[in-house]
Amino acid sequence: MTQEETSHIQATDVWRRYGRGKNAFDAVRGVSFSVAPGQLFALLGTNGAGKTSTVELLEGLAAPHRGHVRLFGRLDPVTDRGRIRPRTGAMLQEGGFISHLTVRESVEMWAQLVSRPRPVAQALDLAGLSHRAGVMVQNLSGGEKRRLDLAIATLSHPEVLFLDEPTAGMDAEGRRATWRLVRELREQGTTILLTTHYLEEAESLADRLAIMHRGRIASTGTVSQIVADHPSTLSFGLADGWNVHDLPVSGTAEQQDGRVTVTTDRLQKDAARLLAWAEDNDVVLDRFTARPASLEEAFIRIAGTHDGTDDTDDTGDAGDAGDARHRQEGEGA
Template sequence: MSEEESSHILVNDVWRRYGRGKDTFDAIRGVSFTVRPGELFALLGTNGAGKTSTVELLEGLAAPSRGSVRLFGGLDPVRDRAQIRARTGAMLQEGGFISHLTVRETVDMWAQLTSRPRPVQEALDLVGLAHRADVMVQNLSGGERRRLDLAVATSSSPGLVFLDEPTAGMDAEGRRATWQLIRQLRDQGATILLTTHYLEEAESLADRLAIMHRGRIAASGSVSGIVADHPSTLSFGLPARWSVHDLPVSGTAERHHQRVTVTTEQLQKDAARLLAWAEDHDVTLDRFTARPASLEEAFLRVAGHAGGQGQGEGE
C-alpha cells in the first residue's frame, strides 16, 4: 500500500502564492507532511508562518499554487469536495452563528444540514453544553462558543476533523475538559489535525506535530523526538569565590551576576556531578533547578532562526 493510500492527509511539496506579477508573496513554500488514520497531528507556527493558509488548502477552500494535497487515500479537497464533506468536520476560529438562536436551535439547524448527525442532546452532552441548551448564542461566553463550534464540527461523527484553535478563550477548566473530549474523538477513531498557540496543548495531545516558520516546516516528528534535539538546563546560585571553570559539567556554563546557567545534553549526569562537587567542597548551590528540554524551548529556537524544511521522524 502506497503512502497516499495509507494516509488520511498527504501534503506533498505544496506552495501557495498570493498576488500576481511582481506583487507576489509565497505564504507556503514547499511544505510536505503526512497524517495517518486515527492520528492527532498538531500544526504549530510563529505568527505569519503559513498555518492558516495550509489548513485552508486541506479544507478545500483554495487549491495549491504548486504541489498536491490528498485526503482519505487520494481524494482532492477541491475536485472531490462533495465526497469529502460528509466525512470531515471543521472547527474554524470563528463559527459565524446566528446570535438570536439558542444553543439547541443552532445544533439542530446544523444537524438538518448534515448527513447522519448524532442526536442534538448527545451533541450537547458531548461538549458539556446541555445545561445551556436554551440560552441564546449571543449570551454565551467565549469559551462556551468554542464548545458550540466543536459540537457542530463533530455532529456527524466525521472521520477527519480540523480543529483551528479549539480552546481559544476558554478558562483552564474548560480547556482541560475540551482536551479530554478531543482525546475521546481520537480514541473513537477520528483523525485530527489541530492548530493551536498553546504549546502545552500540543504537547499533551499530539501524536506528532510540525512547527512552521516563514512558510516552511522547520521541525517535525513526535514531541519527544523534537524535544530531544534541544538541550536541557541547570540553574543555581554560585558563591563569588567560585568560577564557572571550576564546575565539573560537560555542558556550557554561563554566569550572570551570582547565578549560573548550564546548558547540557546530559542533564542527569551533569546534575549528579554538580551536586557531588558541591558536597565535596561544602558549596551551597542556591535555588538549584534542573529543567529538561521542552516543546516551548524548541519552538522558541525555531522562532529565533530562519526555518528550513526539516523532516523528522515519521515524515
C-alpha cells in the first residue's frame, strides 16, 4: 500500500490562492505532509504563515488551487464530504455560539447534527465544563469558550480531529487539562492535527510537527530531528587574561559582558575540549552550561529568515477562522 493509502491525512503539493489576476495571492505554496492513523501532527508558524489556510483545505472548507488532499486513504474532503463528515471533528479558532443559550443547551443543539453523539454530560465532563453547564455562553471566559468548542468538536467520537489553536485564551490550568484530554484522545486512536502558537504545547503533545513559513513548510520531523538541524550552545564566564581566540572549539565564540557564548554543531566534542583545556590551564569556566538547541530557537531562526517582502498569509490566518456555518455543519451537508 502507498503512503497515501495508509495515511489518515495526506496533503500533496497543496496550494491555496486568494483573489484573481494581479491581485492573486498564494497563502499556501506547495505544502506536502502525511499523518498516520493515531498520530498527533502539529503545524507551527508565525501569524500569517498559512497554518489555518492549510487546515481549511484539509477540512474540505475550500478546494486547493493546485495539488490534492486525501483523508482516510483516498477520500477527497470536498467531493466525498458526506462520507468524511461523520468521521471527523473540527475545533476552529473562533466559535459561533448563540450567546443566550446555556453551555448544556449549546452542546445539545450541536448533538442533534451528529448521528451517534456521545452523551451531553460526558462531552461536558471531558471538556471540564460540567460545573458550568447552566451558565449562558455570553458569561463564559475566553478559555471556557474554547473548552466548549472542544466539547462540540469531540461529540462524534471523531477518527480525525482538527484542533486550531485549541488552548488560546486559556489559563495554565485549563491548558494543562486540555493537554490531558488531547493525550487521552490520541491514546484511544484518534488522529489529530493541531495548530498552535505555544511551542511548549507542540513539544509536549506532537509525535511529529512542521514549521510553516510564508506558505511553505520550512522544517518537518520529530522535535529532536528539527532541533538537531540547529546549533547547540556553550556558555561560561572567562577569567581575565584569556579571550575567545584562546579557546579550542570548532564553533563560533563570542564574548559579551564577561560571558562567552559558543555556538556549535559539535556540542559534546567542543564541551570536552573546553573542559580539558580549562583543566590543563587551571582556568575556571564560571557557571559553565552546555545546552542543545531548543524548539523555540529553531522556530525563531526559521521565522527570522523573512526577507522583508510583504507576502505573508494576512488573508489566511487572520481571516481563516471562519464562522459558525463551518462548524459541524451536519453529516452530508
